[in-house]
Amino acid sequence: MASSHEEGGAEQKVVGEKVPLTTATVEKGAKLLQSLTPVKQFQQHVCTWAMYSHDMNRKIETHHYAARLNEDLLQCAVFDSDQDDARLIGVEYIISDRLFLALPEEEQKLWHSHLYEIEQGLWVNPGVPEVMQKMELKKLAKTYGKFWCTWQVDRGDKIPMGPPALMMSPQEVPPGQIPEEMVHNRDAKYNITSMQLAQNRADIAGSEVMHTMADYWKKTGKGFVVGYKEVDIALGAGSPLKNLS
Amino acid sequence: MSAVGPGPFFQSRDIPGEPIKTRTAAIEKSAEILQSFKPISKVHAHLCAFHFYAYDMRRQVEAHHYCTHLSEDVHQCLIYDTPNKDARLIGVEYIVTENVFLALPEEEKKFWHSHEYEVKSGVLFMPGVPSIAEKMEMKELAKTYGKVFHFWQFDKGDILPIGPPQLMMALTTDGQLDEKLAADVQARFNVSFDEKRKERADLEGPLNGVHPSANSWRKGMGLAPYVSEVDCVMTTPQEMSRESSEL
Numbered sequence: 001m002a003s004s005h006e007e008g009g010a011e012q013k014v015v016g017e018k019v020p021l022t023t024a025t026v027e028k029g030a031k032l033l034q035s036l037t038p039v040k041q042f043q044q045h046v047c048t049w050a051m052y053s054h055d056m057n058r059k060i061e062t063h064h065y066a067a068r069l070n071e072d073l074l075q076c077a078v079f080d081s082d083q084d085d086a087r088l089i090g091v092e093y094i095i096s097d098r099l100f101l102a103l104p105e106e107e108q109k110l111w112h113s114h115l116y117e118i119e120q121g122l123w124v125n126p127g128v129p130e131v132m133q134k135m136e137l138k139k140l141a142k143t144y145g146k147f148w149c150t151w152q153v154d155r156g157d158k159i160p161m162g163p164p165a166l167m168m169s170p171q172e173v174p175p176g177q178i179p180e181e182m183v184h185n186r187d188a189k190y191n192i193t194s195m196q197l198a199q200n201r202a203d204i205a206g207s208e209v210m211h212t213m214a215d216y217w218k219k220t221g222k223g224f225v226v227g228y229k230e231v232d233i234a235l236g237a238g239s240p241l242k243n244l245s
Numbered sequence: 246m247s248a249v250g251p252g253p254f255f256q257s258r259d260i261p262g263e264p265i266k267t268r269t270a271a272i273e274k275s276a277e278i279l280q281s282f283k284p285i286s287k288v289h290a291h292l293c294a295f296h297f298y299a300y301d302m303r304r305q306v307e308a309h310h311y312c313t314h315l316s317e318d319v320h321q322c323l324i325y326d327t328p329n330k331d332a333r334l335i336g337v338e339y340i341v342t343e344n345v346f347l348a349l350p351e352e353e354k355k356f357w358h359s360h361e362y363e364v365k366s367g368v369l370f371m372p373g374v375p376s377i378a379e380k381m382e383m384k385e386l387a388k389t390y391g392k393v394f395h396f397w398q399f400d401k402g403d404i405l406p407i408g409p410p411q412l413m414m415a416l417t418t419d420g421q422l423d424e425k426l427a428a429d430v431q432a433r434f435n436v437s438f439d440e441k442r443k444e445r446a447d448l449e450g451p452l453n454g455v456h457p458s459a460n461s462w463r464k465g466m467g468l469a470p471y472v473s474e475v476d477c478v479m480t481t482p483q484e485m486s487r488e489s490s491e492l
Contacts, residue, residue, distance in 0.1 A: 016342070035373065036291055037328055038330070042277075054476075071265055073261075093397075095405065102261075103407065135272055146396075160392060222475065223475055226471070227472075228470055231467045233467035234303055
């Protein structure tokens with residue numbers, strides 16, 4: 001089982017020793033018996049960036065594995081890398097502008113647009129020739145995303161701590177821009193040039209209706225944090241208090 | 246938008262949106278062939294269990310876990326509402342060993358739940374896996390703790406994943422599980438919780454017993470999400486303006 005723990009001197013990314021061979025073997029056996037259908041529906045790997053809504057100077061490279069539920073809706077498992085030992089850092093939902101515009105304003109505030117990162121060549125499908133992906137990108141440029149990050153690996157968390165964080169997308173104005181160095185490093189990894197991709201994507205257009213509450217920070221300078229407050233637990237009639245212990 | 250019926254018999258037609266066009270499907274198929282999906286291919290196990298909202302035990306949902314063993318101490322799982330092709334990705338769960346859990350700050354422990362009861366009562370199972378192999382996995386799992394967030398409240402009929410992330414909890418003793426839901430799952434997956442309970446009678450929970458700070462709701466304390474507006478760039482905590490708004 002490949003893992004960062006094997007690399008000499010590499011910083012440990014997850015708490016715990018690597019999975020012992022015997023365990024790994026048992027697990028392989030189980031895997032052969034189970035169909036794992038939902039996770040076989042991922043059709044594309046997207047690499048891009050996201051930033052914490054409450055702390056936008058923290059920018060992370062993300063690896064989205066996306067599955068399309070229908071023409072208007074995709075669901076993504078988001079990881080911190082594209083490797084075997086990648087950490088699952090959250091979930092993103094992507095919807096068409098048609099569905100987005102039907103959301104209540106309070107809900108729209110939690111979503112971000114995708115046009116900028118796509119037209120700038122930040123959003124890429126590693127390994128897929130641009131010409132093949134163009135039609136899909138044209139469609140995605142009109143979509144909105146809602147991304148909950150459950151593992152803040154950038155601050156060194158070796159296990160997921162605290163409540164989930166809402167994430168925002170790269171944009172043309174600070175603090176929404178992605179530093180050149182980050183883009184350069186990513187580009188080198190996949191042997192691509194984002195700037196060149198951007199030129200090829202000049203004809204990609206966004207949604208016609210842009211006056212929404214998405215990218216809320218651009219208009220207000222505000223972001224969101226999630227917290228959990230103590231309330232009385234509601235127990236069903238079938239769950240009397242005697243079952244609490 | 247069409248309405249969606251709650252519960253496990255969800256069909257993809259209930260989700261708003263056009264059916265996938267042939268052209269879209271063809272493009273995505275080609276991308277799929279060209280790309281590698283290493284993090285996804287590490288998913289090795291499917292576990293079925295139940296979660297309830299950390300502030301409302303009456304809302305119990307079937308949860309299909311697809312898990313990766315990240316290190317000896319950590320599993321990470323994608324949670325779906327069904328095991329089918331059109332399943333909705335509704336959340337994530339992290340599972341850690343007792344030692345890791347015990348080292349967590351007290352403030353963090355309240356987000357976590359124990360797995361001992363779910364395993365020993367037989368309500369947590371691995372569809373398609375023979376008892377002997379399943380029990381090997383259950384032996385370790387019974388000692389662990391989990392942290393789950395759901396993003397899509399399909400049980401209340403949400404046709405899109407709206408609102409803040411919901412903290413979820415797990416069952417801790419008999420009499421809590423919705424009987425109808427239990428019967429339904431057992432029939433659909435052709436399993437018997439009672440039989441599994443007998444098979445697992447000798448399994449043991451956490452070495453130090455279930456920690457009192459886990460399963461926070463057992464003290465009568467539910468945990469409900471709220472969203473606060475803050476400055477989008479961190480300055481100092483004192484400068485952070487907070488305007489609470491409930492979603």
